[in-house]
Amino acid sequence: MLESLYQQILLDHSRHPCHHGRPERFDAEAEGHNPICGDKVRVFVTLKDDGIEEVRFEGAGCAISQASASMMTNALSGLSIDDAKAVRAAFLDLVAAAEPDKSSGERVNEELRSMSEVRRFPARVKCATLAWHALARALGEALKGSGGPPSGSVGGGKTG
Amino acid sequence: MNPARKPSTAPGSPGALAFDPEAIRAQFPMLGATMHGKPLVYLDNAATTQRPRAVIDSVVEHWSTTNGPVSRGVHALGSLATEKYESARTAAASLLNAEPEFIVFTKGVTDGLNLVARSLGDELLGEGDEVVVTELEHHSNFLPWRQACLRRGAVLRVAPITDSGELDLDALRAMVNGRTRIVAVTHVSNVLGTVVPVSEIVSIARGVGAAVVVDGAQAPGHLPVDVQRLGCDFYAISAHKMFGPAGAGVLYMSPRWVDRLEPAQYGGGMVELASAEESTWITGPHRHEAGTPNTEGAVGLGAAVAFLGSFDRAAARAHERSLRDAIVAGLGQIPKARVYGPAEGAPIVSFGLEGVHAHDLATVLDAEGVAVRAGHMCAQPLMRRLGVPALTRASIAPYNTHAEVEALLDGVRRAGQIFA
Numbered sequence: 001m002l003e004s005l006y007q008q009i010l011l012d013h014s015r016h017p018c019h020h021g022r023p024e025r026f027d028a029e030a031e032g033h034n035p036i037c038g039d040k041v042r043v044f045v046t047l048k049d050d051g052i053e054e055v056r057f058e059g060a061g062c063a064i065s066q067a068s069a070s071m072m073t074n075a076l077s078g079l080s081i082d083d084a085k086a087v088r089a090a091f092l093d094l095v096a097a098a099e100p101d102k103s104s105g106e107r108v109n110e111e112l113r114s115m116s117e118v119r120r121f122p123a124r125v126k127c128a129t130l131a132w133h134a135l136a137r138a139l140g141e142a143l144k145g146s147g148g149p150p151s152g153s154v155g156g157g158k159t160g
Numbered sequence: 161m162n163p164a165r166k167p168s169t170a171p172g173s174p175g176a177l178a179f180d181p182e183a184i185r186a187q188f189p190m191l192g193a194t195m196h197g198k199p200l201v202y203l204d205n206a207a208t209t210q211r212p213r214a215v216i217d218s219v220v221e222h223w224s225t226t227n228g229p230v231s232r233g234v235h236a237l238g239s240l241a242t243e244k245y246e247s248a249r250t251a252a253a254s255l256l257n258a259e260p261e262f263i264v265f266t267k268g269v270t271d272g273l274n275l276v277a278r279s280l281g282d283e284l285l286g287e288g289d290e291v292v293v294t295e296l297e298h299h300s301n302f303l304p305w306r307q308a309c310l311r312r313g314a315v316l317r318v319a320p321i322t323d324s325g326e327l328d329l330d331a332l333r334a335m336v337n338g339r340t341r342i343v344a345v346t347h348v349s350n351v352l353g354t355v356v357p358v359s360e361i362v363s364i365a366r367g368v369g370a371a372v373v374v375d376g377a378q379a380p381g382h383l384p385v386d387v388q389r390l391g392c393d394f395y396a397i398s399a400h401k402m403f404g405p406a407g408a409g410v411l412y413m414s415p416r417w418v419d420r421l422e423p424a425q426y427g428g429g430m431v432e433l434a435s436a437e438e439s440t441w442i443t444g445p446h447r448h449e450a451g452t453p454n455t456e457g458a459v460g461l462g463a464a465v466a467f468l469g470s471f472d473r474a475a476a477r478a479h480e481r482s483l484r485d486a487i488v489a490g491l492g493q494i495p496k497a498r499v500y501g502p503a504e505g506a507p508i509v510s511f512g513l514e515g516v517h518a519h520d521l522a523t524v525l526d527a528e529g530v531a532v533r534a535g536h537m538c539a540q541p542l543m544r545r546l547g548v549p550a551l552t553r554a555s556i557a558p559y560n561t562h563a564e565v566e567a568l569l570d571g572v573r574r575a576g577q578i579f580a
Contacts, residue, residue, distance in 0.1 A: 001196065002527040006520075006578055037519050037535045038549045060549060062517035063579070124523060 004117045005124075006063065013111075014063035019056040019073030026056070028141035032134030034126055039065045043134040045142045051080035055135065062127050064118060069131035071111045076135070081143065087112070088132055095119050095128045179475035185559040187212040187467075198529030201564045206350050206378055206508050206555030207533050208400045211460075214470075215404055218463035219456045230455050231429055231446065245455050248462030249445070252410045255465045256395060257386040262418050264411045264445040265453050269377040270300040272396030272411035273344075275424040275448065276373050280394070281308030283422065284341040284371065289314040291342045292335050292370075295321045295545045296349040296356065299538045301375040305344050314341070321545060325352040325501040333364050340370045347385070347395075348378035351537050351553065352501030353484075353508035355383070362391040371417075377401055381557065382480065382506045384473070387412045399457065403557075404464030408457025411448075419443035425450040476558040480507040483556045483565055490569040497572060500546055507556035510537070513572060516579045518550035524575040525552075530568050 026044040033040050039061030046053045055073040060066075072091075076084045090107035093100045094116045105113050118128040185191055190210040193200040202210060222244055228237030230245045246260070253260040266272040281304075285291070291305045295318055309316040319332035327345075336343065343365040345356050358374055365372045371393040379385050381402040387395045393414045400406040413421065423430055423441055427450035432440040441447050484507040491497040496514035513521055522534035533553040536543045543549065554568055 002524060002578075005523070011579065037517075038540070038543065039519075062519040064520070121523060124519065127519065 001117075001120065005121060007114050007117075009111060009114050010063060010067040013067035013070040017057075017066055017070035017073075019054065019077060020058060020070065021056060022058050023054065023056045027145060028138045030134045030137035030141065032059075032130040034061070034065070034130050036126065037062065039127065039130060041065060041069050041131045041134055043069070043131055043138045045135070045138045047142055052076055052078065052084055052139075054078075057131055057134075061130070062124075064115075064124055064127040065130045068115060068128045071115065072131050072135060075109055075112055081139070084139070088135065091115075092129060092132060096125050177470065177472040179472040179479065179558070181479055181559060181561055184212075184471060184476075185561070187214065188559055189213060189216070191559060195529045195531070196527055198527075201528075201530040201567045203554040203556065203560065203564065203568060204531045204533050205381070205557040205560075206401070206553065208406065209381060209403050209557050210559070211405065211464075212403055212467050214467050215460050215463045219405065219460045222456055222459040227455070230453055232452075241455060244462075245453065245458050248458040248465075249410075251462040251465040252397075255380055255385065255468065256397070256410075256412050257388055258412050261444050262413050262415060264413055264418070264448040265458055266396070266409045266411050267407050267454065267457075268398035268400065268409035269375055269396045270398075272394075272409055273301050273373065273375060274304045275411060276394050276396070277304030277308045277344075278424045279421045280342060280371060280373070280417070281305070281312060281314075285309065285312035285314040287313040288339060289341045290317055290337070290339045291315070291344065292317045292319055292332065292340055293344050294319045294327055294332065294346065294356070295542055296327060296346050296352070296354060297344070297539065297541070298346060298350050298375060298377065299540070300377075301344055301346055301373075302541060305342070315339075318541065321354070321542075324503070325349070325354050325505075327354065327356050329357065329360060329364075332361065336364050336368055336370065338368055340365070340368050342371050342373060344373040344375070346375040346378070348376075348382070348506045348508070349501070349539075349542075350378050350508065351510050351539050351542055351551065353378075353505035353510075354502050355505055358390045358392060366391075378506060378508065380468070382477065387414075393417055399461035399464055402464055403467050405457045405460035408454050408461045410461070413445070413448070418445060419447070421448070423448050423450060427451045429453075471558070479558060480556050480560075483507060483560055483562065484509060486562060486565045487554055487556075487568065490565065491572065494569070494572055494576060496576060500548075500551060508553065509555070510551040510553040511572075512548060512551055513576060513579075516575050518552045520579065521552045521572065521575045524578060525568065525571040528567060528571040528574070530564075530571045532568070 026046045029044045031042045041059035044056045054077045057069045090104040093104040095118045188210045226240040226244050228241035230241050249260045253263045320328045362372050373394040374392045376395050376397045395412040399408040430450045432442045487509045499511045518534035535550050
């Protein structure tokens with residue numbers, strides 16, 4: 001059971017997270033905070049004409065929250081807005097729903113699928129979803145701010 | 161080698177109490193459970209202890225034979241219930257070495273401390289006055305004072321700890337001044353196990369006429385508590401941290417306060433005279449117990465006090481200490497493990513494992529059946545002081561064993577391997 005949670009891929013992502021660090025340029029950012037464990041993650045979204053150019057994150061926390069954030073940035077960077085929203089919904093369904101939809105596993109990539117075991121550790125589900133909730137807020141802000149073509153705003157100030 | 165396993169009896173006195181951890185353990189139904197197919201190793205006692213059969217039975221027996229309206233009815237059952245309730249007050253009083261008329265029933269420490277922060281805060285605090293707390297405080301003895309200070313325009317000051325996790329008494333002494341109205345401290349740190357020198361703080365506070373409020377959540381399960389000897393104004397405890405039910409506790413109020421402090425809540429049972437023109441409150445602890453009380457909680461609390469009196473507590477302390485020492489020594493042998501807190505203290509051990517987040521460590525332990533706490537433990541100011549986002553905590557009760565300590569250490573080693 002434990003081995004299926006802490007798979008090598010999860011450990012790798014937590015040790016060497018992808019798309020990690022504050023970008024120079026982004027359209028919106030949002031913070032996720034888990035008051036129970038103190039984990040914090042900040043997600044940055046940069047848009048392009050036809051969707052998401054890149055999702056990045058910074059923060060510190062447990063292996064599950066860090067790996068989930070890292071896998072999220074891999075999965076969503078480059079996607080259209082609609083596809084990104086669909087992946088997010090499928091992932092949340094996979095790790096957090098009482099009875100996940102059968103198709104949810106097919107609608108996410110293999111990396112994200114490897115996290116589905118988290119659902120058997122109810123106390124840890126929030127760790128896995130932390131970055132994804134922050135992403136939803138950042139994406140909402142970015143789209144509100146863009147109102148068409150991305151603003152290309154220079155990062156540094158709080159958008160929200 | 162396990163001297164603490166050997167049943168010990170205080171020598172000399174016939175009928176003296178004994179202490180045998182296995183005999184204590186046998187009284188706790190919950191400790192026979194398995195988790196994830198492994199025997200439960202319960203080391204989260206600072207969060208809540210398990211309940212012995214006597215406490216469980218006391219509540220069932222009350223519901224079955226003496227349940228009725230407390231301090232209200234003329235009928236026989238009302239009297240029986242009132243008797244049960246008041247005898248629980250007497251038991252709690254004896255635990256703290258106080259008289260029953262100074263013992264107010266509460267929902268627990270959080271409730272008690274909020275009551276004091278509200279009523280005493282309103283009574284004593286004005287613009288520019290000061291409240292002193294410490295870096296060791298649990299949020300329940302930190303936030304009520306912060307909010308009281310905000311309400312009253314007062315200043316909250318936080319006395320620091322030393323690098324070893326002891327309260328810096330000199331710094332606290334320097335912080336207390338003519339504007340200090342209240343000093344609120346924990347008796348035992350829920351994170352580091354630090355035992356705070358309450359008596360000395362009381363004499364410092366008395367020097368400027370400040371009241372002293374003590375968070376006793378972690379104390380009575382481990383230490384003898386004597387509120388008269390401590391000399392504090394208020395002392396709050398929770399039943400569920402000393403083998404009683406959750407949602408029940410008591411607040412000791414010194415004779416100086418119990419009859420004069422404005423109630424924090426109004427309602428039935430605390431009124432002398434009630435009308436739109438004039439209302440007055442009764443004196444005594446019932447003044448602060450508006451509404452029908454948690455009678456079964458009080459009954460269970462009383463049974464928990466009786467349970468605490470059923471074994472040799474000095475021997476139990478020695479046993480707990482041997483377990484604490486074994487955890488500290490064992491972690492000392494594990495590469496990258498680090499124990500936080502003072503060398504001496506209550507049997508509460510917080511530790512970290514470099515490269516492994518506290519929650520991941522706790523999940524690995526949980527898979528082995530070992531229940532520990534991980535996180536900031538409701539002490540974010542202390543976590544900031546220690547420079548860590550979260551820690552893992554093993555907290556001990558008399559029913560724990562050296563075999564359980566080994567299970568904990570095995571789990572920590574396993575986590576080290578998984579995240580190597």
